[in-house]
Amino acid sequence: MTYRLKNVFTAGILWCLSAICFAQQADIMLRGGRVIDPASHLDAVRNVVIANGKIIAVTEQDVDAKQVIDARGLVVSPGFIDMHAHGQSLLSGRVKALDGITTALELESGALPVDDFYAKAELQGRAINYGASVNWANARIAAFVQNLPEDSTEWFEASMGNIAWQSKPANKDQMNAILNSVQKGLDAGGLGVGFLLGYAPGTGFKEYYQVSRLAAKAGVPTFTHARYLSMTEPGSSFQAIAEIISVAASTGVHAHIVHLNSISLSDIPLISPMIKQAQQRGVALSTEAYPYGAGSTSVGAALFRGPRWREKVGGLSAHNFELNGKRLTEEQLSQLQNDAPGTEVVIHLLDTSQAAGQRHLDEAVLFDKGVIASDSMAWMRDGKSVEPTLWPLPGDAYSHPRSAGAFARFLRIYVRERQLVSLLQAIEKLSYGPARILEKSIPQMRNKGRIQVGADADIVLFNPATVSDKATFSKPAQTSVGFEYVLVNGVVLVKGGELNTNVKPGQPIRNPIKHSS
Ligand SMILES: [Zn+2]
Numbered sequence: 001m002t003y004r005l006k007n008v009f010t011a012g013i014l015w016c017l018s019a020i021c022f023a024q025q026a027d028i029m030l031r032g033g034r035v036i037d038p039a040s041h042l043d044a045v046r047n048v049v050i051a052n053g054k055i056i057a058v059t060e061q062d063v064d065a066k067q068v069i070d071a072r073g074l075v076v077s078p079g080f081i082d083m084h085a086h087g088q089s090l091l092s093g094r095v096k097a098l099d100g101i102t103t104a105l106e107l108e109s110g111a112l113p114v115d116d117f118y119a120k121a122e123l124q125g126r127a128i129n130y131g132a133s134v135n136w137a138n139a140r141i142a143a144f145v146q147n148l149p150e151d152s153t154e155w156f157e158a159s160m161g162n163i164a165w166q167s168k169p170a171n172k173d174q175m176n177a178i179l180n181s182v183q184k185g186l187d188a189g190g191l192g193v194g195f196l197l198g199y200a201p202g203t204g205f206k207e208y209y210q211v212s213r214l215a216a217k218a219g220v221p222t223f224t225h226a227r228y229l230s231m232t233e234p235g236s237s238f239q240a241i242a243e244i245i246s247v248a249a250s251t252g253v254h255a256h257i258v259h260l261n262s263i264s265l266s267d268i269p270l271i272s273p274m275i276k277q278a279q280q281r282g283v284a285l286s287t288e289a290y291p292y293g294a295g296s297t298s299v300g301a302a303l304f305r306g307p308r309w310r311e312k313v314g315g316l317s318a319h320n321f322e323l324n325g326k327r328l329t330e331e332q333l334s335q336l337q338n339d340a341p342g343t344e345v346v347i348h349l350l351d352t353s354q355a356a357g358q359r360h361l362d363e364a365v366l367f368d369k370g371v372i373a374s375d376s377m378a379w380m381r382d383g384k385s386v387e388p389t390l391w392p393l394p395g396d397a398y399s400h401p402r403s404a405g406a407f408a409r410f411l412r413i414y415v416r417e418r419q420l421v422s423l424l425q426a427i428e429k430l431s432y433g434p435a436r437i438l439e440k441s442i443p444q445m446r447n448k449g450r451i452q453v454g455a456d457a458d459i460v461l462f463n464p465a466t467v468s469d470k471a472t473f474s475k476p477a478q479t480s481v482g483f484e485y486v487l488v489n490g491v492v493l494v495k496g497g498e499l500n501t502n503v504k505p506g507q508p509i510r511n512p513i514k515h516s517s
Pocket residue numbers: 108225258259
């Protein structure tokens with residue numbers, strides 16, 4: 001029997017385990033790459049074989065395939081999963097694909113109506129997988145302004161000037177309206193409850209508890225932006241995270257604490273052990289961080305209003321605020337806060353040029369079993385969202401650089417330059433970790449974050465020696481480099497570092513729909 005036939009037969013044996021494979025030629029073989037699969041601790045040279053959007057073999061054997069991709073010298077990793085992606089559009093997803101991301105989820109803000117989010121995405125098409133939780137803030141705004149929620153950034157930003165929903169506990173009718181809206185969103189397949197609590201710090205503690213209890217009953221997580229951003233008490237970030245922990249402990253809900261870095265700042269040495277010890281005592285908690293000392297949000301957000309807000313956030317001045325790559329003056333800051341409170345600005349919170357600032361960022365980014373999540377924003381130009389079907393990304397588009405480079409930056413700085421984590425540990429934080437957090441409540445995620453037989457063929461091939469972010473604060477509209485191939489559901493979206501605009505292989509990540517919202 002010739003060598004080749006023997007091989008096919010040997011591979012055949014592998015395939016015989018699932019009859020279908022035996023009968024057909026594989027679609028793609030990724031040949032000779034360094035396969036890293038944190039779930040199985042595999043880190044070795046293997047061929048990865050794909051058919052019908054699924055991985056059907058991880059083998060040392062050569063297998064007959066319609067397309068063979070030479071992966072020698074490249075890392076073959078499960079596609080990265082971003083649990084914190086705002087401004088979802090065809091454009092933002094394409095930019096993310098070049099940062100190694102194959103699934104981007106809008107979990108912190110969420111969406112409401114949930115149907116509108118998925119319908120819009122389906123109509124426009126998506127390059128990468130997408131999904132959303134239920135937007136509690138929209139439910140609250142709607143209850144306070146007595147209007148139906150609209151699933152758009154513009155609707156949310158327009159409500160920034162309205163203080164009522166941000167500063168008052170809900171009355172009985174408003175409470176019922178909020179609970180009903182959230183329940184409808186969950187019934188429509190929302191992936192959990194997104195809590196922008198920090199944008200409505202006046203929300204009743206009973207409300208946060210009751211809505212979390214609803215999520216616990218539905219068996220889905222909450223994704224919370226903690227109530228306060230402050231290093232001083234009362235009303236500190238520490239206190240706000242203690243609230244999340246106590247509600248998770250009492251309701252049993254899985255509480256995911258978003259952007260640990262930008263909410264903890266210099267109090268991370270106290271906040272980190274508080275979370276860890278609660279986890280060790282069985283409280284269902286998880287968290288995330290992005291590798292930048294600066295954050296981004298609406299200039300008029302509650303975070304930056306009220307007595308002593310500058311002192312609370314570590315002595316900020318207008319110079320810490322940046323718009324379109326330029327630092328603000330005090331005059332510009334107060335004018336923006338009055339005239340355009342919804343304007344997205346960059347805020348330099350942790351000074352990583354100082355040892356203490358870098359140490360605080362590292363502690364959040366390297367939190368044990370914590371994941372990397374970008375907190376990406378929409379791409380803007382002249383105050384308006386960039387046309388979503390436009391490609392390539394216009395050079396003068398503006399957003400926080402994390403929207404283009406958060407994941408490659410983590411690989412560049414924490415793996416290659418500073419060697420603080422291994423490639424396997426890094427891929428756990430970028431891919432397997434998010435899948436592991438979400439798979440308890442989202443069945444689809446059990447097939448993601450892995451290079452294993454049966455997993456979805458969401459795969460990135462990158463060069464560990466060159467992978468890097470390019471986006472900067474002054475010039476953010478620069479996509480990352482080093483991701484030679486990106487496959488989404490078995491479709492080659494990026495080849496030789498170039499994105500293919502003729503394919504939109506992104507699929508919805510959505511829980512079963514009980515009835516539409
Ligand atoms: Zn946030």
